[in-house]
Amino acid sequence: MWVMPEHRSVVVGVDGSPNSMAALRRAAREALERRARLDVVRVLEADGGAAPRPLRTAREWLRLRRLVAGAVPRAQHLNTRLRVVRGAPGRALAEAAEHAELLVVGARLHSEHGNPLGGDTVPVVRELARCPIVICADHRTASEAP
Secondary structure, eight states: OOOOOTTOEEEEEOOSSHHHHHHHHHHHHHHHHHTOEEEEEEEEOOBTTBOOOHHHHHHHHHHHHHHHHHHSOGGGOOOEEEEEEESOHHHHHHHHTTTOSEEEEEOOSSOTTSOTTOTTHHHHHHHHOSSOEEEEOOOOOTTTOO
């Protein structure tokens, strides 16, 4: 029987947006191909420096569980770990992927901040991550979206 080493993982940041769901689907495929654990991370930005309330953290974990169940077919039999962490998204995802084989993130194609990759997360992840990064966008049309 094949046993997956604990240190092999693919990390993906998920917030429920179409692009993060595209990243989740890609990360699941990558984890299967690599025979690695899929680490699904939801980053909560702290409100005024205060720690998130335990109830909010629990709700986000349950939401994350539903998102993964809807995006990753059960037939894939992935070893999956769900995590809710606190902090700035780019830094928190880079830290979550410190020992990962791959980090997968979603990005808008256009940003109101003038960043062609969208938002502030991708540039920070690109600067801080120690592993390879895959940046995904949901390219389906509105009629194709679930």
